[in-house]
Amino acid sequence: MTSKISMTVNGRQVEGSVEGRTLLVEFLREHLGLTGTHVGCDTSQCGACVVHVDGKAVKSCTLLAAAADGGDVVTIEGLADGTRLHPMQTAFKENHGLQCGFCTPGMIMSAVDLVNRHKSNGGGKLTEEKIRAELEGNICRCTGYHNIVKAIEAGAKAM
Amino acid sequence: MGMEGIGARVLRKEDQRFITGKGHYTDDFKMAGMHYAAFVRSPHAHAKIGKINKSAAEKMPGVVAVLDGKQLTGDGIGNLICGWMIHSKDGSPMNMGAWSALATEFVRYVGDGVAVVIADSPDNARTGAEAVEVDYKVLPHVTEAVVAMGSGAPQLHPEAKNNIIYDWEIGDKEAAEKAIAGSAHVTEMEIINNRLVPNPMEPRAALASYDSAQDHFTLYTTSQNPHVARLVLSAFYQVAPEHKLRVIAPDVGGGFGSKIYIYPEEIVCLWASKKTGVPVKWTSDRTEAFLADAHGRDHVTKARMGFDKDGRITGFSVDTVANLGAYMSLFSSSVPTYLYATLLSGQYNITNIHCNVRTVYTNTAPVDAYRGAGRPEATYLVERMMETAAREMGMDRAELRRKNFVTEFPHQTPVIMCYDAGDYGATLDAALKASDWAGFEKRKAAAARKGKLRGIGLSCYIEACGIAPSAAVGSLGAGVGLWESAEVRVNPVGTIEILTGSHSHGQGHETTFAQLVSERFGLPTDNVQIVHGDTDKVQFGMGTYGSRSGAVGMSAITKALDKVEAKAKKIAAHLLEADAGDIVIENGEVKVAGTDKKLGWHEVCLAAYTGHNLPAGMEPGLKEGAFYDPTNFTFPAGAYVCEVEVDPDTGKTEVVQFVAADDFGTIINPMIVEGQVHGGITQGIGQAMLEGAIYDGNGQLVTASYMDYCMPRADDVPSYQVSHHVTECPGNPLGMKGCGEAGAIGSPPALINAITDAIGNNNLTMPATPARVWAALNGK
Incomplete structure (x- = not known):
């Protein structure tokens, strides 16, 4: 059984025909060719698949594509404004917040969401402790998180 | 030379594609x-x-x-x-x-x-x-190595009686036993090195x-x-x-080996x-x-270390059983032997060492090299023994180590390795200072006032990288040579492609390898492209593991650059009517020293390819290759200090400070090296406190997802204090030692030594989960 779905992905209206079991991450990767969003586990733990749906960070391995029907999805490919990088992307580069790059798209999408939520909750200083606690759902095996935390501190200031 | 040469914190060239989702991993191809x-x-x-x-x-x-x-x-x-x-x-x-x-x-x-x-x-x-x-x-099945060797155990392969793959030894058993027997103090421990899953x-x-x-x-x-x-x-x-x-x-x-x-x-x-x-x-x-995936570690070891009355090590005897799983993975046999027992001298001058290793088949996933591969097991053993011995003898932990340090180089250990350079006192001093070791008692008292047990632990590690002269490893049983190859292709417009047999999977080679060109010719790294990972493009290579891409891979590039430089100078000398010996290349210009005669780098490159005016008999083109075979292992070393607070009610441990002082020899890009150390330490903290692959009584791997296997997350670890203290490696042209694994090698004993210090019980097994720490604290 397939069903037709449509959604906005990175500002572009897209349509597709998916099985009921098709996950959002499969739709993005296999149907739309947006391979920047990665799958690192099968249990919603690692966060390599994080995208934004209707402005909120979502693990796209845990959402059916059909459930995102009509939604507004932003992936890592849609974060920059044309060739101008999002401040969080720049911060990851400038602070060496990535090594192999596999967790990076999900990490950046989570970081942007983290800062957005923090700001909408009144802002104030985004402490290291808070950043570390908020990154619970994103696993990185390379960096030891040290430079990711620094990158998010810098990205938050620039956002 | 220049802003982007050796020692510069150049931002990574590869990052642009990764931060924009444009990386190309295998699953992305159709x-x-x-x-x-x-x-x-x-x-x-x-x-x-x-x-x-x-x-x-x-x-x-x-x-x-x-x-x-x-x-x-x-x-x-x-x-x-x-x-x-x-x-x-x-x-x-x-x-x-x-x-x-x-x-x-x-x-x-x-x-x-x-x-x-x-x-x-x-x-x-x-x-x-x-x-x-x-x-x-x-x-019937068996998952534990010690059980698998026993009588009546299920047999996995007809070739391996009692499931034993080999029963190997190194060193002089009689001498070690004699030395230990005559010692004023003997520290004896049984140490388990827990099975890990690499998890890239x-x-x-x-x-x-x-x-x-x-x-x-x-x-x-x-x-x-x-x-x-x-x-x-x-x-x-x-x-x-x-x-x-x-x-x-x-x-x-x-990758991390897997x-x-x-x-x-x-x-x-x-x-x-x-x-x-x-x-x-x-x-x-x-x-x-x-x-x-191949798992890592999984050793059970009994060890005795003897000391004279002044605390000098007299002898070290080690008996290890290593679980290799159900099949022998590609390099599995070398890990508990030549990558483990050869490092049992640590940073210390030990005359008598003997180590026996039995490797065993079990009904578990194959075990092979994982970040550090043998050296973490050796370091964990040596550094837990040293810390425990100091406590047993009532000696200062740092002083006991200092007293036994190798201080003269080259130093031949009794277990094959010949250490070529180092300054172990310098890294120890740096780590003690950075951690304010001297002020620990005050912090301990402050922690006690809030009901926490504070402990501090030390680890002085040595490891071996850049494995090794091909002839030497061949004589020890390796089926391959362990050199590296490189090709430097200069284009007619002066840009450069470096083809390397090393492979980058997070290490930043596209940046650091380009820095070598920047250093050599004063060209921006943007003018350099690193080509790797394709057997149709790169002629041959041995790849990246064992922290070899600097000491071996970059040495091959350096050799090829030498040849390119020599030919470019000959062409320039011919064009400028000068002697090749007087030509210098800097800031993208090719000059006759002491004159104003010069050519742009691109002009020399173009001349090489037009072939209109080359020295007599010279072939056109500017492309050179090289193979580099190391003359020795390299020996990165350092000292790590870890400080923890344990909640006595729950056994939960918090790492409150972690200091690393490393000697990696020459550093090309400190930013990238620091990143390697951060990541390595975190994997070491994972091993010491969080991670462990568990097979249950039915032989099922019960830790087979991220819901069950405890990966280190951002809130499990602190920020780190990392510093470098350079003694150049005399064995390769750049003086490099390697930095990829040190963090994972040096950190587990520092952390466990800190927890055992906090709880006052030396008997603690990794991973030091709250339940284990609580039990050890309460004498259970």
């Missing part, structure tokens, strides 16, 4: 007509395979083939091999059992592949695999295609060493001869692509990765 593989894996730890009923699966939607091990061996695909021959102390060669890429008669661990289903979608392949019916006759964030994947018109295979794969993969696939597994097989390792999402090996899945995908006539892709899910 081919026309591509199908997908799903493996039927054994649910039993040990069983005899009966009938395999494929008919239901073959009728499932989208399934094009269901293939099994008998078909695979019937087509002449060879067994997997271990590439390092170890002889037992009685002279007999290691007892290697057969390992077919798909099991034919027996399955020997949960996850062992039995069949593969090829279908038109990943979901259809998985559903098809679930429909394959395998009759298993379940056999990108699961393994393979995409194989067969071109029948050319009789040629292409394999995209998550490999740290594509050329080694091609060699082994060709020479041992008979998939295809090397010239008929292209192996591409594109962007690879971390992507060195050529696994059954790659072999099966290649074979199945020819058999079915369609490109075949397999992408591991995380649970498959836990089940079927």
Whole structure:
């Protein structure tokens, strides 16, 4: 059984025909060719698949594509404004917040969401402790998180 | 030289594609007509395979083939091999059992592949695999090495009596025993080094295609060493001869050793692509990765260390049993021998060392090199012994180490290694100072006031990288040479491509290797492209593992750059009517020293390719290659201090400070080196406090997902204080030692020594979970 779905992905209206079991991450990767969003586990733990749906960070391995029907999805490919990088992307580069790059798209999408939520909750200083606690759902095996935390501190200031 | 040369914190060239989602990992590639593989894996730890009923699966939607091990061996695909021959102390060669890429008669661990289903979608392949019916006759199993050696244990391979693969020794047993017997104090410990799963964030994947018109295979794969993969696939597994097989390792999402090996899945995908006539892709899910990636560590060791009345080490005796799992993985035999026992002298001057190692088959996933590979096991043992000995003798922990440090170089240990350079006192001093070791008692008292137990621990590690002269490792049983190759191609416009046999999967080679060119010719790194990971582009290479890409890979590039520089100078000398010896190249210009005569670098390069006006007899072009074979291992070393607070009510440990003082020799890019240390320490903290692969009584891996295997997360670790103290390595042209594994090697003992200090009990096993810490604190 397939069903037709449509959604906005990175500002572009897209349509597709998916099985009921098709996950959002499969739709993005296999149907739309947006391979920047990665799958690192099968249990919603690692966060390599994080995208934004209707402005909120979502693990796209845990959402059916059909459930995102009509939604507004932003992936890592849609974060920059044309060739101008999002401040969080720049911060990851400038602070060496990535090594192999596999967790990076999900990490950046989570970081942007983290800062957005923090700001909408009144802002104030985004402490290291808070950043570390908020990154619970994103696993990185390379960096030891040290430079990711620094990158998010810098990205938050620039956002 | 310049802003981007050696020592500069150049931001990474590769980052742009990763931060914008434009990386190209194996699973991102598609081919026309591509199908997908799903493996039927054994649910039993040990069983005899009966009938395999494929008919239901073959009728499932989208399934094009269901293939099994008998078909695979019937087509002449060879067994997997271990590439390092170890002889037992009685002279007999290691007892290697057969390992077919798909099991034919027996399955020997949960996850062992039995069949593969090829279908038109990943979901259809998985559903098809679930429909394959395998009759298993379940056999008794054993998962612990010490039990597997015992009488009456289930036997895994007919070649290995009592499951023992080899019984090997190094050093002088009699001398060590005699020295220990005459010691004023003997510290005795039983140490377990816990089994880990490497867990790079990108699961393994393979995409194989067969071109029948050319009789040629292409394999995209998550490999740290594509050329080694091609060699082994060709020479041992008979998939295809090397010239008929292209192996591409594109962007690879971390390796940590686990992507060195050529696994059954790659072999099966290649074979199945020819058999079915369609490109075949397999992408591991995380649970498959836990089940079927090579695991690391898993040692049980009894050790005694003797000291004279002044605290000088007299002798060290070690007896280790290492679990190698159900089959011998590619380099598994070398890890608990030449990568482990040869480092048991630590940073210390020890005259008498003996180590016996028995490796054992068990019904568990194969065990091979994981970040550090043998050296973490050695360091953990030595540094727990030193810390415990100091406490037992009532001596200052730092002073006991200092008293025993090797201070003169070269230093020949009794276990093969000859340390070439180092200053262990300097890194110890730096770590003690940075951690305010002297002020610890105040912090401890402050912690006590809030009900916490504060402890501090030290670890002085040494390791060996840049493995090693090919002739030397050959004499020790290695089946390959351990050199590296490089080619420097200068284009007519003066830009440069470096083709390297090293492979970057997070290490930042595209940046650091370009910095060598910047240093040499004063060109911006933007003018340099690093080419790696494709056997059709790079002639040959040994890949990246054992922190070898600096000391060995960059040395090969340096040799090739030497040749390019020499030829460019000859061309410039000819054009400028000067002596080649007077030519200097800097800031992108080629000058005659002491004059205003000069050419742009690009002008010399263009002249090399136009060939209009070259010195008599010179070939046109500016492209040079080099092979570099190391003269010795390199010996990174350092001192780590860890400080913890333990909650006595719950046993929960918080790492409140971690200081690393490392000597990696020459550093090309400090930013990248620091990143390697951060990541290594975090994996070490993971081993010491969080991670452990557990097989239950049924031989099931119960830690086979991120819900069950505790990966270090951001809130498990602190920020780190990292510093470098350089003694140059005399063994290679750049003076480099290697930095990729040190963090994972030095950190576990520092952390455990801190916890045992906090709780006042030396008896604690990794991972030091709250339950274990609480039990140790309460004498349970």
